[in-house]
Amino acid sequence: MKLENRDMESTVVIRDLTIGYRKHWRKEEGSRSKIVAGNINASIRQGELTCLLGANGVGKSTLLKTLSGFLEKLGGEIMIMGKELGSYTPKELSTTMGVVLTDKCDVRNMSARDIIGMGRSPYTSFWGTLSRDDYRIVDESIAMIGIEHLSGRMVHTLSDGERQKVMIAKALAQQTPIIILDEPTAFLDFPSKVEIMQLLHKLTREAGKTIFLSTHDMELALQIADKIWIMEKKKGCAIGTAEELAQNGVLKPFFNRSGDDFNYEKGLLKMMELKRLSDAADNLLRI
Amino acid sequence: MIKRHTTLIMAAIFVSIVAFAFLNLLLGTVRIPASDVFNIILGRGCSNEIWENIIVKSRLPQALTAIFAGAGLSVAGLLMQTVFRNPLAGPSVLGISSGASLGVAFVILMSGIMGQALSQLGFFGEFAVTIAAIIGAMGVMGIIIFVSQKVKGNVTLLIIGVMIGHIATAIIGVLKFFSVEEDIRAYVIWGLGSFAKVSGGQMVLFCTIMAVLIPLSMLLIKTLNLLLLGDGYARNLGLNIKRARFYVILAAGVLVAIVTAYCGPISFIGLAVPHLCRGIFQTSDHRILMPATVLAGASLALICNLIARMPGFEGVLPVNSVTALIGAPVVVSVLFRKRKNEIGE
Numbered sequence: 312m313k314l315e316n317r318d319m320e321s322t323v324v325i326r327d328l329t330i331g332y333r334k335h336w337r338k339e340e341g342s343r344s345k346i347v348a349g350n351i352n353a354s355i356r357q358g359e360l361t362c363l364l365g366a367n368g369v370g371k372s373t374l375l376k377t378l379s380g381f382l383e384k385l386g387g388e389i390m391i392m393g394k395e396l397g398s399y400t401p402k403e404l405s406t407t408m409g410v411v412l413t414d415k416c417d418v419r420n421m422s423a424r425d426i427i428g429m430g431r432s433p434y435t436s437f438w439g440t441l442s443r444d445d446y447r448i449v450d451e452s453i454a455m456i457g458i459e460h461l462s463g464r465m466v467h468t469l470s471d472g473e474r475q476k477v478m479i480a481k482a483l484a485q486q487t488p489i490i491i492l493d494e495p496t497a498f499l500d501f502p503s504k505v506e507i508m509q510l511l512h513k514l515t516r517e518a519g520k521t522i523f524l525s526t527h528d529m530e531l532a533l534q535i536a537d538k539i540w541i542m543e544k545k546k547g548c549a550i551g552t553a554e555e556l557a558q559n560g561v562l563k564p565f566f567n568r569s570g571d572d573f574n575y576e577k578g579l580l581k582m583m584e585l586k587r588l589s590d591a592a593d594n595l596l597r598i
Numbered sequence: 599m600i601k602r603h604t605t606l607i608m609a610a611i612f613v614s615i616v617a618f619a620f621l622n623l624l625l626g627t628v629r630i631p632a633s634d635v636f637n638i639i640l641g642r643g644c645s646n647e648i649w650e651n652i653i654v655k656s657r658l659p660q661a662l663t664a665i666f667a668g669a670g671l672s673v674a675g676l677l678m679q680t681v682f683r684n685p686l687a688g689p690s691v692l693g694i695s696s697g698a699s700l701g702v703a704f705v706i707l708m709s710g711i712m713g714q715a716l717s718q719l720g721f722f723g724e725f726a727v728t729i730a731a732i733i734g735a736m737g738v739m740g741i742i743i744f745v746s747q748k749v750k751g752n753v754t755l756l757i758i759g760v761m762i763g764h765i766a767t768a769i770i771g772v773l774k775f776f777s778v779e780e781d782i783r784a785y786v787i788w789g790l791g792s793f794a795k796v797s798g799g800q801m802v803l804f805c806t807i808m809a810v811l812i813p814l815s816m817l818l819i820k821t822l823n824l825l826l827l828g829d830g831y832a833r834n835l836g837l838n839i840k841r842a843r844f845y846v847i848l849a850a851g852v853l854v855a856i857v858t859a860y861c862g863p864i865s866f867i868g869l870a871v872p873h874l875c876r877g878i879f880q881t882s883d884h885r886i887l888m889p890a891t892v893l894a895g896a897s898l899a900l901i902c903n904l905i906a907r908m909p910g911f912e913g914v915l916p917v918n919s920v921t922a923l924i925g926a927p928v929v930v931s932v933l934f935r936k937r938k939n940e941i942g943e
Contacts, residue, residue: 381833405836412830417683420882421826432824433836438885439820485835 321354322489322521323378328352328387330370330377344385347373351387351548353540355523357488360515362532363525365542371525372493374542378523379410379491392488405433409482411492415474416466423469423477424462427452430484452483455518456510472503479510483518490514492524496531504528508535533562604879604886611893615665618900622661626907628652656794659801660903664793666808667861668871668899670853672891673815675868676875677850680822680884681843682752688869689854691756692847693738693763698858699789700766701734702727706785707777727788728800728859735855738762739847746843790916791862793903804860811856812892815849822846822884865918866925867902871895877932898924 331346347370355361365371376382378389380396389396391407399407409430418426430452431445441449453462458476466474475495482490495511496504508528512535514520526532532539533553541549541561549561556562623635630649638644638653671689678687689695705726745758774782796804821842824832829839857864875890876882902920 379834381830401833401838402836405834408834410830410834412828414828414830416826416828416831418826418882420876420880425883426827429823429827429831429835432820435820437817437820439823440885481831 320356320358322357322392323355323523324390325351325353325378326388326390328377328389329385330373330382331385332373333383333385346385348542348547349386353548353550355489355521356538357521358515358519359521359537360512360535361521361523361538361540362536363523363540363542364527364529364532365525365540366544369542369544371542375491375493375523375525379408380404402433405485405487407487408489408491409485409487411475411478411482411490411495413493413497415471416478419465419467421466422462423458423464423466423473423480424449424453426466426477427462427480427484430481433485448486449484452480455483455514456480471498472500472507475499475503475507476510479507479514483514488519489521489523492522494525494527496526496528504531508532533557604881607878608890608893611890611897615893615897615900618897618904619661619665622664622900622904622907623653623657625904626652626657655797659797660794661900662805663796663801663861664899664903665896666805666812667793667857667864668867668895668897668902669812669892670808670857670895671864671868672871672895672898673812673888674850674853674857675870676872676884676887676891677815677818677822677846677853678868679872680825681846681850682756683825683828684752684756685873686869687756688866689850689857690763690863690865690868692742692759692851693761693766694735694742694759694851694854695858695863696763696766697738698731698735698855699863700770701730701732701737702788703770703773703785704734705730706788707773707781709781724795724800731859732855734766735851735858738766739851739855742851743844743847746847747840788862789918791864791918791921793861793899793917795862796860800860804856807856808853811849811853815853816888818846818849819884819888822888826882826884861917863918864899864921866921867895867898870921870925870929871898873929873932874898877935 328351329346329349330351331344331348333344351374363371363374373382377384378396380399384396391399396404416426428441428445428449431441431449432439435441435445453459456476456479458473458480461469461473461477464473466477469477479490479492479495482492490511492511495507499507508531511522511524515522515537533556537552539551539553539556541556543549549556549559551559551561620635623639624630624632628649630646630652634644634646634649635653638650639658644650674689675687678689678691679685681687682691741762742755742759746755749755749758774785777785821837824835824837825842825846827835832842833839854868871891871894872887875887875894878894879886879890881887899921902917902924905924906915906917906920908915
């Protein structure tokens with residue numbers, strides 16, 4: 312839980328953050344809020360893929376919601392691009408941070424390209440009509456995600472993985488330096504999970520995006536992510552690269568439920584094997 | 599390609615409005631030749647003064663009222679369906695029309711209790727009914743807007759609206775119990791809905807208000823499109839959800855309040871027309887849906903009015919029954935076609 316001193320490259324810096332829910336109906340009893348997690352100190356750096364891991368109910372969603380401005384923080388500070396999150400206007404925030412959520416947006420009769428075009432709305436005029444420039448950016452985003460073949464399809468006919476890609480393209484079209492994704496790999500089959508993660512990794516490298524996502528796919532995250540955050544109820548939030556966390560033994564409990572070291576080794580081995588598999592898949596995709 | 603298709607259908611609907619408006623002027627219990635109808639509306643006058651009176655004082659106001667009421671209700675329905683993300687939402691769902699009914703019930707039924715039947719009050723009575731409907735509708739709308747700023751979920755808000763509607767209906771029931779029979783009949787007739795009640799100066803006022811309000815609601819197009827994505831995404835794209843809800847409910851509420859005040863509670867058009875337009879234009883984009891619902895709503899209201907006034911039906915078929923009889927099959931057929939398309943895809 313040490314604070315990194317490289318704030319220059321850090322797009323998101325969190326200090327002593329407490330997250331949770333305020334009881335709205337009783338403002339006079341302000342102290343009665345439910346604290347989900349406290350004392351979080353961390354930073355997310357530009358051009359890196361950061362994955363948030365942790366068991367269900369540990370507060371991943373709450374943290375994500377707080378960081379994306381949907382939920383008020385209970386204490387501490389969140390600096391986004393050097394400015395306190397609370398002092399952003401909705402408009403400023405919409406051009407700073409793009410989100411991809413888990414809830415399916417059940418829009419009917421709208422093409423994927425239309426949805427991606429909605430990502431331009433912070434920039435469009437009063438009526439929301441897209442200019443030629445906007446369309447160019449939309450098409451660039453589509454090309455970057457590699458979903459040209461989907462752009463004309465109606466969103467409600469897409470599979471979960473395809474829809475996820477469309478929403479990522481929307482976030483790209485939004486042209487924000489930061490993209491936050493809530494479990495982008497949930498509900499997907501394994502090849503699609505790998506594909507989405509590699510896509511996001513590619514975006515950090517080729518487009519210089521800061522990407523922060525929550526996931527349950529530990530092995531995948533350990534292989535691909537630049538930084539891992541592991542949230543635990545009692546120990547709080549542990550942060551580091553996959554190797555650092557493995558060496559510190561933070562990962563141990565996740566692979567080693569029965570308490571013998573053999574399983575831990577096996578888990579890491581399995582992880583390495585998967586890494587090779589995903590590299591192979593990566594090569595296949597490149598061809 | 600799609601764009602041209604869209605414009606073409608829009609143009610077709612517009613032509614249908616003109617055609618049905620003319621039929622509304624032409625058809626009725628008194629037969630008037632088409633050439634004379636033309637002459638009268640072009641201001642060239644006509645030999646038969648009675649005909650001129652029928653057209654100018656009765657059929658023309660009725661057609662105009664139908665056009666504006668149909669358009670207004672349809673837009674209100676579209677606004678409601680989008681903001682609540684619920685295909686069953688319509689102008690009547692939030693209890694706003696029940697509020698109008700409650701206001702009217704108070705005036706009509708209480709006046710009897712006070713010792714003076716409203717039917718004896720003439721023009722003043724009509725005016726009082728209109729004002730009461732507006733006050734009732736706006737009152738309920740005020741409550742809904744207040745609640746909408748407090749609760750988070752759309753479904754919660756929808757349920758609260760429905761509950762308010764039930765409370766209003768219950769109070770109306772109590773009022774009915776204590777009133778005179780004539781007044782109850784007057785109230786029931788008001789509740790059947792009609793485009794014919796608005797006349798003369800009131801018609802001009804009604805049409806002017808609607809002609810201002812409907813374009814005003816068009817200002818919400820971008821907001822509505824963002825709301826389609828769901829609250830989370832809309833917020834992330836810079837939309838203030840609370841303010842958006844406020845404006846959308848306000849716009850829909852005022853439209854419903856005014857129309858209900860002048861025409862009585864007209865059911866179904868507000869629910870059916872948005873579905874109809876989504877089916878025809880195959881889009882959820884409000885830049886197309888808004889003008890489309892305005893045109894289709896006006897056209898459908900004219901058709902309903904025409905059927906309600908068909909020779910032989912005159913005075914028998916209330917507009918409200920016609921809108922439901924036409925509206926329900928329309929919605930069902932659109933839904934069926936949609937299902938087939940989806941399987942096709």
